[in-house]
Amino acid sequence: MTGEFHPPARILMGPGPSNADPRVLLAMAKPLVGHLDPEFIKIMDNIKGLLEYVFATQNVQTLPISGTGSAGMEAAFVNVVEPGDRVLVCANGVFGERMVDVAERCGANLRTLSGAWGQPFDPAVIEEELRTFQPKVLAIVHAETSTGVLQPLEEFPKILKKHPDTLLLVDAVTSLGGHPVKVDEWGIDICYSGTQKCLSCPPGLAPITFSPRAMAKIEGRAKKVQSLYLDMNMLGKYWASERKYHHTAPVSMNYALLEALRIVREEGLESRYERHRRNHLALVAGIEAMRLSMFVEKPYRLWSLNAVRIPEGIDDAKVRRRLLEEYNLEIGGGLGLLTGKIWRVGLMGYSSSETNVLYFLTALEQALREQGFEVARGAGITAAKEVYSRAQ
Amino acid sequence: MTGEFHPPARILMGPGPSNADPRVLLAMAKPLVGHLDPEFIKIMDNIKGLLEYVFATQNVQTLPISGTGSAGMEAAFVNVVEPGDRVLVCANGVFGERMVDVAERCGANLRTLSGAWGQPFDPAVIEEELRTFQPKVLAIVHAETSTGVLQPLEEFPKILKKHPDTLLLVDAVTSLGGHPVKVDEWGIDICYSGTQKCLSCPPGLAPITFSPRAMAKIEGRAKKVQSLYLDMNMLGKYWASERKYHHTAPVSMNYALLEALRIVREEGLESRYERHRRNHLALVAGIEAMRLSMFVEKPYRLWSLNAVRIPEGIDDAKVRRRLLEEYNLEIGGGLGLLTGKIWRVGLMGYSSSETNVLYFLTALEQALREQGFEVARGAGITAAKEVYSRAQ
Numbered sequence: 001m002t003g004e005f006h007p008p009a010r011i012l013m014g015p016g017p018s019n020a021d022p023r024v025l026l027a028m029a030k031p032l033v034g035h036l037d038p039e040f041i042k043i044m045d046n047i048k049g050l051l052e053y054v055f056a057t058q059n060v061q062t063l064p065i066s067g068t069g070s071a072g073m074e075a076a077f078v079n080v081v082e083p084g085d086r087v088l089v090c091a092n093g094v095f096g097e098r099m100v101d102v103a104e105r106c107g108a109n110l111r112t113l114s115g116a117w118g119q120p121f122d123p124a125v126i127e128e129e130l131r132t133f134q135p136k137v138l139a140i141v142h143a144e145t146s147t148g149v150l151q152p153l154e155e156f157p158k159i160l161k162k163h164p165d166t167l168l169l170v171d172a173v174t175s176l177g178g179h180p181v182k183v184d185e186w187g188i189d190i191c192y193s194g195t196q197k198c199l200s201c202p203p204g205l206a207p208i209t210f211s212p213r214a215m216a217k218i219e220g221r222a223k224k225v226q227s228l229y230l231d232m233n234m235l236g237k238y239w240a241s242e243r244k245y246h247h248t249a250p251v252s253m254n255y256a257l258l259e260a261l262r263i264v265r266e267e268g269l270e271s272r273y274e275r276h277r278r279n280h281l282a283l284v285a286g287i288e289a290m291r292l293s294m295f296v297e298k299p300y301r302l303w304s305l306n307a308v309r310i311p312e313g314i315d316d317a318k319v320r321r322r323l324l325e326e327y328n329l330e331i332g333g334g335l336g337l338l339t340g341k342i343w344r345v346g347l348m349g350y351s352s353s354e355t356n357v358l359y360f361l362t363a364l365e366q367a368l369r370e371q372g373f374e375v376a377r378g379a380g381i382t383a384a385k386e387v388y389s390r391a392q
Numbered sequence: 393m394t395g396e397f398h399p400p401a402r403i404l405m406g407p408g409p410s411n412a413d414p415r416v417l418l419a420m421a422k423p424l425v426g427h428l429d430p431e432f433i434k435i436m437d438n439i440k441g442l443l444e445y446v447f448a449t450q451n452v453q454t455l456p457i458s459g460t461g462s463a464g465m466e467a468a469f470v471n472v473v474e475p476g477d478r479v480l481v482c483a484n485g486v487f488g489e490r491m492v493d494v495a496e497r498c499g500a501n502l503r504t505l506s507g508a509w510g511q512p513f514d515p516a517v518i519e520e521e522l523r524t525f526q527p528k529v530l531a532i533v534h535a536e537t538s539t540g541v542l543q544p545l546e547e548f549p550k551i552l553k554k555h556p557d558t559l560l561l562v563d564a565v566t567s568l569g570g571h572p573v574k575v576d577e578w579g580i581d582i583c584y585s586g587t588q589k590c591l592s593c594p595p596g597l598a599p600i601t602f603s604p605r606a607m608a609k610i611e612g613r614a615k616k617v618q619s620l621y622l623d624m625n626m627l628g629k630y631w632a633s634e635r636k637y638h639h640t641a642p643v644s645m646n647y648a649l650l651e652a653l654r655i656v657r658e659e660g661l662e663s664r665y666e667r668h669r670r671n672h673l674a675l676v677a678g679i680e681a682m683r684l685s686m687f688v689e690k691p692y693r694l695w696s697l698n699a700v701r702i703p704e705g706i707d708d709a710k711v712r713r714r715l716l717e718e719y720n721l722e723i724g725g726g727l728g729l730l731t732g733k734i735w736r737v738g739l740m741g742y743s744s745s746e747t748n749v750l751y752f753l754t755a756l757e758q759a760l761r762e763q764g765f766e767v768a769r770g771a772g773i774t775a776a777k778e779v780y781s782r783a784q
Contacts, residue, residue: 002438002654005647007425016423017643028420028644032409032594033399034722046394066596067459067621070639098620105618196640197638202424204596204642207576226497226618228490229466241601245727247462248588250596251409253422253645255397262394330426335637 008053010324012028013360014332015145015198015305016174017203020260024201027259028252043258044249054176054199054269055191055209057183061232064205064257066250069173069194072206074102075230076169077191079218080137083107087184088135092120094146094335106226111135117337118307120151127159127319131164136217137167139220143175146335148296148307148344150179150196157187167214173197174205177264177275177319177350178304181330189214193284198276198304200349201260204253217385225336229241256374276303279352282387283345286361289383290368290375294343304352307338308385311373316340319367327363357384402716403743406724407537407697408566409588409595410740412652414615416591416593419651420644427641434648436641442653445599445659446477446568446591447583449575453624456597456649458642459567461586462675464598466494467622468561468582471602471610472529479754480527482513486538486643486727489561491531498618503527510699512692519551528609529559535567537589540688540699540729540736549579559606565589569656570597570668570696570740581606582660589672590696592741593652596645602693603763644741652741668695671744674779675737678753681775682760682767687734696744698737703765708732711759719755749776 012019044063051062065075071200079100081087087108089099094117100112111133115121121140130138142151153170160168167189172181176191178198183191189211196203210218210232218225218232218354229247238246264272280303284294287308295307310316311343316333320343323329332344345360361380368375404411425432432565436455443454458465473479479500481491484507492504498754503525507513513532522530530552534543545562552560559581564573568583570590575583581603588595602624610617610624617623621639630638656664672695676686679700687699702708708725712735715721724736737752753772760767 002442002650002657004420004654005422005435005438007647008431009423010429012424012426014426016640017426024425025421025644027397028594030397030399030402031417032412033402034404034406035595037402037716037722039400042631043397046397046407067463068642069638071459071621073617102620105616105620138398140403170629194640196643202642202644203419203427203640204645226499227466227470228494247460248408248586248595250460250594250645251588252417252594252648253642254595255399256644257664258394258397262396303649319644324429330429345630350651372721 008328009360011329011356013346013351013356014330015344015346016194016348018346018351020198020200020202021263021350023263024256024259026191027255030255032251035251036243036245040251041243043254047237047254047258047261050265051207051209054261054264055181055183056185057209059153059183059209060240061215062209063235064207064254066247067206067231068203069192069206071230072192072194072208073099073171074227075206075208076192077102077106078225078227078230078233080167080190080214081106081108082171082221082223084109085133085137086133086356087137087139088113088129088133090115090126090140092119093117093119093141093144094145095144096128096141099171103139118147118149119296120149123155123159130159135166137169139169142181143172143302143304144177145305146338148302148305150300150302153186158305159164167217174302175305177272178352179271179302183209195257195260197262198348199260200351201256204250205257239363276347276352278391279347279354279357280306282354282357282384283347285387286357286380286384289379290365304348305348306347307342308345309342310340314368314371314373318371322367322370323363329360329363354388400720401454403721403748403751405738405748406722407667407738407741408586409612409734410592410738410739410743411566412592412594413655413742415655416651418646418727419647422779424643424649427643428637430633432643433635433757437654439629439646439650442657443599443601446653446656447573448577449601450486451496451575451601451603452632453607453628454601455627456599456646457622458596459641460595461598463622464584464586465563466619467598467600469494469498470585470617470619470622472559472561472582472606473498474613474615476501477529478525478527479523479529479531480505480525482507482512482532484511484539485509485533485536487536488533491563495531510539510541510687512541515547515551522551522555522604525692527558529550529561530628531561533563534573534698535564535571535694537566537697538699538730540694542692542694545578552579559609566694569664570744572665575601587649587652590740591652591656592743596642597649636686668739668744670779670783671739671746672698674746674749674776675739677779678749678772678776682757693778694699696738696740698739699734700737702732706760706765710763714762716757721752721755746780
């Protein structure tokens with residue numbers, strides 16, 4: 001017989017999940033109600049309202065998909081892409097490449113704009129592709145979890161103005177709640193995220209929003225959405241209007257998301273962004289003081305996911321195992337092309353704290369010393385602390 | 393600002409979710425670990441082993457899909473059905489009809505065998521369809537949640553012996569953990585369920601199992617599975633072999649499922665089935681003593697979901713609202729064709745208890761009296777209690 005499970009108290013500073021606020025964990029222990037119970041309908045309405053706040057949108061169709069961030073990506077594509085639709089995907093990391101795979105499985109007429117891993121796309125290059133390819137959908141990752149790159153989207157409304165038939169589809173899995181994501185202002189038509197990153201809720205739901213333009217395309221489809229589970233024509237009716245049964249919503253996960261969003265609202269988005277930015281800057285200062293370097297150029301670094309180059313001669317797996325086993329500290333390794341080349345250090349939501357930054361720098365210093373890497377004692381935390389004292 | 397949510401303490405006797413054991417709710421409040429943490433890998437292995445026990449299978453590919461029961465249905469179809477494949481779906485209720493919809497969205501060459509709602513299929517009729525249509529997949533619902541019908545599957549190995557190229561796909565959403573589901577013995581190739589019914593875990597995961605024959609078809613596909621999120625070629629590698637990242641598993645939901653399965657194992661499947669059977673028999677005795685009648689013929693009644701005919705002149709919605717508001721008791725109404733015609737009374741998992749049966753009969757008696765329906769006082773619970781005393 002399987003014994004009871006007592007999880008270790010990990011400090012989660014990898015690419016997600018981040019640590020959940022204890023209030024969020026306790027919310028899941030509350031008694032279940034039915035998914036059509038009037039009390040649950042109230043929760044759904046509150047979640048919708050708070051998601052609109054976090055996405056900075058007035059889109060009616062704003063709700064959590066009952067699956068993880070990957071299900072959010074799939075929901076985005078299967079709904080707006082019909083077989084044969086021209087789709088332009090910008091891929092400069094694992095999640096951009098995954099978009100390519102998902103779009104192919106929808107039967108898209110696909111063009112992939114490949115970008116260097118670790119760099120954002122130049123809007124002028126995208127503009128040129130839009131002009132020659134005239135896609136129905138332009139898909140891009142706002143926060144590439146595999147590389148730590150932030151793709152600025154402020155200029156996109158100007159670019160897309162000349163292409164009124166192109167829908168803008170954005171992956172904000174690692175930015176929502178940690179970086180500004182301004183759906184309406186930036187003219188984003190479909191935007192999805194995950195609960196387990198900067199929202200600091202356990203993994204299991206994927207917040208998503210569809211603009212009226214996107215919904216018009218979905219409602220006008222010639223062929224049904226290939227996924228019934230993710231069909232927005234049906235999901236929208238369950239979440240937004242008739243309350244028609246579509247599937248049994250994950251009740252406890254929605255309790256968790258509601259509590260996580262209430263915490264975001266209490267902190268306020270602007271303060272939350274500033275906290276993420278400050279902890280990122282302190283981490284970078286510490287990293288550089290330890291003679292390590294960041295993988296991404298300064299203006300394009302994610303605050304929520306910090307890609308640190310692994311120095312020559314250092315054993316990646318050994319460092320991460322040491323941090324996990326001795327310090328109960330999880331950080332991420334590189335994915336795909338970047339395996340063995342970078343560490344991915346998450347500072348997301350509840351995990352984005354001064355304590356975690358200082359603890360990580362201390363633990364990393366120790367792990368590097370054990371492999372003969374020369375670091376001046378305390379150089380990392382001294383530099384990080386300077387950032388915090390300047391911020392006060 | 394949204395206030396804190398305090399759910400009412402509902403007694404869940406609808407079509408699911410059922411009440412979760414408090415142990416299961418508390419398991420979700422445990423601290424998060426990463427989805428690739430060695431400690432999480434142990435949980436995954438334990439869940440796999442316990443799911444094999446519950447499904448009575450030795451299938452290596454036995455795991456929880458990271459979505460609800462509807463995602464389980466979709467995972468079953470999208471993996472084994474390739475566009476143009478002949479698929480025979482037996483539909484005698486909402487979930488059979490949903491299978492038709494899902495199979496169509498996979499591009500199946502579809503034949504629907506429609507059956508009367510409230511009755512099981514005659515294996516001889518299915519045999520004839522198999523002979524003339526020679527499908528690649530035969531899909532049938534074991535426990536039709538919309539009607540309360542149990543489809544006996546014991547004869548299927550004999551029928552399918554003559555059709556070695558046909559895969560048997562079974563929906564066991566409302567039976568797994570409450571009725572025997574013998575995947576290997578009955579020759580089932582793909583079987584899926586949900587966590588929120590007889591397993592008494594919150595909704596959010598869909599246990600599924602694929603036979604080696606089913607996996608061979610999936611591995612030999614000419615075209616990729618249309619859903620990346622549900623692609624068993626990828627999911628299998630995350631759950632069963634290389635631990636290759638596919639998506640971020642819903643960590644807390646897996647804690648819940650592990651605890652729910654441990655409880656099933658502690659009780660033992662045979663005792664659990666007997667408990668479900670006994671409470672069902674007591675409920676039926678009570679219902680009939682109150683001059684109400686069951687919708688399904690005796691041999692085909694689900695123990696987990698009891699369809700009760702709504703008497704003439706009784707206001708369906710009013711009774712259910714009364715039970716919910718005055719008694720904190722949720723039961724289900726009819727779906728589709730059966731709207732307004734039946735009540736669906738769940739006795740699943742933790743909710744399948746003598747206390748609940750007696751409480752429901754008492755509350756129903758009261759609600760019926762209020763609408764002028766004549767019931768001898770206490771007739772229902774007296775009859776139910778007799779069943780319990782005989783069982784001792």
